[in-house]
Amino acid sequence: MxxxxxxxxxxxxxxxxxxxxxxxxxxxxxxxxxIWETDFEDDFETINPENWQDQRIWVNNEKQCYVPDGQYGTREVSNGTLKLKVVNVGEARPCDNLDKHGEQHPDTPYMAGRICSKNRKEFVKGKWTARLRLHGNGQPSMFPAWWLLGARNNESPVQEPDETVCWPLTGSGEIDIFEHHGDVKKDHFTTGAIKSEGECDKGDWWSYRKDFPATLDDYHEYSVEWEGSDLVYRLDGEEVYRNEGEGDNYPEPMFAILNFAKITDNPITGEWVMEVDWVKHESRK
Known part of the structure; x- marks a missing residue:
């Protein structure tokens, strides 16, 4: 025993x-x-021209005019955060923004800020994250966004010889990390990839995107990462959504965009601000 x-x-x-x-x-x-290694981070003590440039373009029949250098208070850095705004200047003024076909934006009283890391900070895959919040969320016509676009995109500013690819083909693919449609509901954001239909200017906006709740006037971290062949979307580090198998459709270098747009004729009430604490890109070791 x-x-x-x-x-x-x-x-x-x-x-x-x-x-x-x-x-x-x-x-x-x-x-x-x-294990991730940070290869780009901006905490917005200033607007660093090595990281960002103003992007002046007319898309989606939007009502605002993007202006450079923070004119009318549309883009400013203070107390360690970036503030992008839509501002009503009180009267319709000329706008020099052009669409991809060369048509000029009509006069408008709405001015706004938009910056991008095109030809500054571009990365293949990895993980992009921004910590941000909104002021006045849920108002009709609000359309702030944090998103990515393929670096060969042929829209303004065209600065390099290979920027010849039409949205949303590979080389000009789009991933929306955070979008808020004020016309839909308060305290919700949309995230997901844009499905390319294989032809210039033909993209499916809805199949790969979903809407999720969040208290938008509080700071949150919004991210997308490539995990194998998947695109994984996280809110404050927790997975909320996954585009299975779609990561392989974005092999190109991509740049980041932060902007605040106005999409309908509804009036502005209060102050429309997207406040960004920091942005970073990480790669797996």
Missing amino acids: RSNRILLAFGLVLALSCKSGEKKEENTEVAAVE
Whole structure:
């Protein structure tokens, strides 16, 4: 009996040891997946021209005019955050924004800020994150966004010879990390990829995107990361959505865009501000 007990005890120790070894190996694998290296971060002590440039363009039949250099208070940095705004200047004024076909935006009283990292900070895959909040969320016509676009996009500003690819083809693909449609509801944001239909200017806006609740006037971290072949969208580090198998459709370098647009004729009430604490890109080691 004593020898049987010894054998049983030895067997139990061996089993626990093997189980412990398996768990340790499993934990090591998980830790390796989660190790990220920051290769770009901007905490907006200023507008760094090595990271960002103003982007002046007319898209989606939007009602605002994007202006440079923070004119009319549309873009400013103070107290360590970036503020992008839509401002009603009280009277319709000329706008020099052009659409991709060269048509000029009509006169408008609404001025706004938009910056992009095009030809400044562009990365293949990895993880993009911004910490931001809104002031006055849920008002009709509001359309702030934090998103990515392929670096060969042929829309303004065209600055390099390879910027010849039409949206949303590969090279000009779009991923929306955070969008708020004030006309729809308060305290909700939309996230997801744009499905390319394989032809210039033909994209499906709805199939790969979904709407999620969040208290938008509080700071949150909004991110997208490539996980294998998937695109994973996170709110404050927690997965909220996944475009399965879509990550392989975005092999190109991509740049980041932060903007605040106005999409209908509803009047502005209060102050429309998207306040950004920081932006960063990370790559897996």
